[in-house]
Amino acid sequence: MTATANIVVVGAGLMGTGIAHAFLTAGCAVDLVDPSESARTKAARTIDRLFDEGVQRGKLTAEAATGARTRLRPVAAVEEAASDACFVVETAVEDLVVKQTIVRALEARVGDDVVIATNTSALSITEIASAARRPQRVIGMHFFNPVPKMKLVEIVRGLETDEPTLRAVQDWVGRIGKSSILVNEAPGFTTSRISALLGNEAMTMLHEGVASAEDIDTSLRLAFNHPMGPLELGDLTGWDTRLKVLQYLHTTLGEKFRPCPLIIKMVKAGRTGRKAGKGVYEYDAEGNRIPGSGLRTR
Numbered sequence: 001m002t003a004t005a006n007i008v009v010v011g012a013g014l015m016g017t018g019i020a021h022a023f024l025t026a027g028c029a030v031d032l033v034d035p036s037e038s039a040r041t042k043a044a045r046t047i048d049r050l051f052d053e054g055v056q057r058g059k060l061t062a063e064a065a066t067g068a069r070t071r072l073r074p075v076a077a078v079e080e081a082a083s084d085a086c087f088v089v090e091t092a093v094e095d096l097v098v099k100q101t102i103v104r105a106l107e108a109r110v111g112d113d114v115v116i117a118t119n120t121s122a123l124s125i126t127e128i129a130s131a132a133r134r135p136q137r138v139i140g141m142h143f144f145n146p147v148p149k150m151k152l153v154e155i156v157r158g159l160e161t162d163e164p165t166l167r168a169v170q171d172w173v174g175r176i177g178k179s180s181i182l183v184n185e186a187p188g189f190t191t192s193r194i195s196a197l198l199g200n201e202a203m204t205m206l207h208e209g210v211a212s213a214e215d216i217d218t219s220l221r222l223a224f225n226h227p228m229g230p231l232e233l234g235d236l237t238g239w240d241t242r243l244k245v246l247q248y249l250h251t252t253l254g255e256k257f258r259p260c261p262l263i264i265k266m267v268k269a270g271r272t273g274r275k276a277g278k279g280v281y282e283y284d285a286e287g288n289r290i291p292g293s294g295l296r297t298r
């Protein structure tokens with residue numbers, strides 16, 4: 001890999017920020033595309049902070065961090081991204097039509113041989129790819145939040161995904177220092193399918209007043225050694241994203257994935273999680289959880 005491999009990351013939210021940071025850390029130049037100016041600004045600020053922390057922890061030198069920062073270029077539209085990109089990751093909102101529109105725009109912008117990887121949490125890769133002129137180069141590349149800490153990338157093969165596309169993604173996963181598993185397309189793959197069910201059940205217990213949010217989370221941490229409870233994890237993931245995943249899994253896999261009404265209410269109230277400063281828990285301006293802030297439903 002040369003230091004100037006150009007990567008396009010579409011979507012500068014929670015995940016796009018972490019994914020851009022991963023490719024910058026691996027020596028790539030990243031064009032980070034998002035129509036929202038506030039998302040672009042926040043992403044650049046977060047990436048700066050991640051590099052500062054990396055220097056403080058001795059993971060990279062101050063010079064390397066400065067170099068990496070200069071290789072980030074936030075832009076507003078796919079049409080402004082590098083046309084000589086060698087790899088693309090789509091990570092905009094979890095919406096089939098939005099993702100299909102982005103894939104079409106990307107195909108018009110980058111070369112025919114460039115792989116378009118989508119970070120969808122649950123949607124059908126085959127269906128996203130059906131909008132493409134060359135569906136064989138579309139593949140799922142499912143990262144986990146927070147990207148700098150989480151080692152796994154779930155690679156998801158759509159019906160038309162070809163072998164060179166699969167190998168290219170496996171290669172990139174290695175270059176950014178992560179490990180992969182391979183999944184044949186199925187709604188929610190392996191991870192989102194399990195995690196959506198767990199989070200939905202935890203939320204249903206909160207809704208029914210079975211226990212407090214804090215105690216539900218503590219039960220999973222201390223009884224089963226989960227590093228984080230399912231409600232804390234939902235706050236980190238974002239309940240808006242969680243809801244979209246559950247709605248899709250409900251449609252495709254059936255009744256057991258029907259979203260808990262409390263999740264729907266929380267999203268309507270803007271309690272989408274850490275990114276909004278409040279979800280099941282509330283957070284201060286520094287992002288620290290406010291003790292005793294767990295949502296009360298009884």
Ligand SMILES: NC(=O)c1ccc[n+]([C@@H]2O[C@H](COP(=O)([O-])OP(=O)(O)OC[C@H]3O[C@@H](n4cnc5c(N)ncnc54)[C@H](O)[C@@H]3O)[C@@H](O)[C@H]2O)c1
Pocket residue numbers: 010011012013014015016033034035036039091092093094095098102119120121122142143144145236237238241275
């Ligand atoms: N949050 C998680 O834990 C997680 C984990 C794995 C995968 N994902 C998936 O990653 C994707 C992004 O999730 P997120 O949590 O970063 O969401 P987010 O809400 O933090 O960010 C989404 C971003 O997409 C942008 N966007 C909307 N339309 C766009 C367009 N046409 N072009 C470019 N950008 C556009 C929005 O402005 C926003 O900044 C979703 O598909 C989600 O399912 C999320």
